[in-house]
Amino acid sequence: KRTANLPVWTHRYNFVRPHTALGRKPPASRLSGG
Template sequence: KRAANLPIWTHHYNYSRPHTALGRKPPASKLERG
């Protein structure tokens, strides 16, 4: 069950959840587009 939910959690963690170390932005906001 955990393995099935890992992609959902990882997406939330990297794209939705604000991180205080990044100024309340998600980690994915630091990625360069291109």
């Protein structure tokens, strides 16, 4: 079950969840898009 949920958790952690160290933005917001 953990393995099945890992992609969902990873996406939420990197694209949805705000991080304090990044000014309450998700890590993916730091990507340049290129």
